[in-house]
Amino acid sequence: xxxxxxxxxxxxxxxxxxxxxxxxxxxxxxxxxxxxxxxxxxxxxxxxxxxxxxxxxxxxxxxxxxxxxxxxxxxxxxxxxxxxxxxxxxxxxxxxxxxxxxxxxxxxxxxxxxxxxxxxxxxxxxxxxxxxxxxxxxxxxxxxxxxxxxxxxxxxxxxxxxxxxxxxxxxxxxxxxxxxxxxxxxxxxxxxxxxxxxxxxxxxxxxxxxxxxxxxxxxxxxxxxxxxxxxxxxxxxxxxxxxxxxxxxxxxxxxxxxxxxxxxxxxxxxxxxxxxxxxxxxxxxxxxxxxxxxxxxxxxxxxxxxxxxxxxxxxxxxxxxxxxxxxxxxxxxxxxxxxx
Numbered sequence: 060x061x062x063x064x065x066x067x068x069x070x071x072x073x074x075x076x077x078x079x080x081x082x083x084x085x086x087x088x089x090x091x092x093x094x095x096x097x098x099x100x101x102x103x104x105x106x107x108x109x110x111x112x113x114x115x116x117x118x119x120x121x122x123x124x125x126x127x128x129x130x131x132x133x134x135x136x137x138x139x140x141x142x143x144x145x146x147x148x149x150x151x152x153x154x155x156x157x158x159x160x161x162x163x164x165x166x167x168x169x170x171x172x173x174x175x176x177x178x179x180x181x182x183x184x185x186x187x188x189x190x191x192x193x194x195x196x197x198x199x200x201x202x203x204x205x206x207x208x209x210x211x212x213x214x215x216x217x218x219x220x221x222x223x224x225x226x227x228x229x230x231x232x233x234x235x236x237x238x239x240x241x242x243x244x245x246x247x248x249x250x251x252x253x254x255x256x257x258x259x260x261x262x263x264x265x266x267x268x269x270x271x272x273x274x275x276x277x278x279x280x281x282x283x284x285x286x287x288x289x290x291x292x293x294x295x296x297x298x299x300x301x302x303x304x305x306x307x308x309x310x311x312x313x314x315x316x317x318x319x320x321x322x323x324x325x326x327x328x329x330x331x332x333x334x335x336x337x338x339x340x341x342x343x344x345x346x347x348x349x350x351x352x353x354x355x356x357x358x359x360x361x362x363x364x365x366x367x368x369x370x371x372x373x374x375x376x377x378x379x380x381x382x383x384x385x386x387x388x389x390x391x392x393x394x395x396x397x398x399x
Contacts, residue, residue, distance in 0.1 A: 086120070088144040101146075101322075137298075148229065159187055161232070165366065205268035214283050226264050227262050241359070283346065286349065296318065
């Protein structure tokens, strides 16, 4: 029996769909940190759960420590399909023209992790991810590294103490403006060169989460660590949009559930890593650890207000104000819980 052209096309389409559904799906997950970091551990957790829950239909290949691409190359690699999944820092989106993600670099933007998680897990976080679509990207989750602290070889209790210090920052106009507002000089430098630069006196200090501070052995070359909680460091887990949209629907649903579960795990690991690192830094007895008093913290916040004025328009005033609304909602819920 001779089949019509239409019938042949339909048959070919069905066979192709069947093969795609049954063939192994490979996800190359590239990141730039070590496997024992919160991000590295979460990537491994995602791999285990994804492969298990899909009964082997999905295979996740993890490439840590910039084995494939460094932090300046990875988003381009994702857009071209060279890899399928990343977890970059928010500052990396600036190169793609996505200024809204500068929100996370604003100093003292999120008063607590509860407020932060409520913000990113809700409508505002979803709206931010929707901006990725035009860049060929899809956002899946927000992961933590933690609050950043300030370190140097000089005690930093007041804003005056930071005057003229050379402070290392990540590539970010917001972070550079933050350091300038504190009277210091911002110095962009890859993380791999920070230890040597501090040891040689090229840099005076840096800002880091405590976990990163200890993991990079910076306590060996920094005499003072100020617990300032002045900024937040986190990641956006993103995938290539075309790859994600073309996945079988059942696989996409499973992977999203796995990512949600992995995100809870990652946030717990990040919190624990920072708590453990602080204990280890204190135990090493090489760095003086000082926590800002409420009055000193307020002085730091006031000194940093010009940063908001500078980036109010480019980030979006509505986004900045929405953090305040989220904070009010969380406080109302906390007050209700106390009355029960």
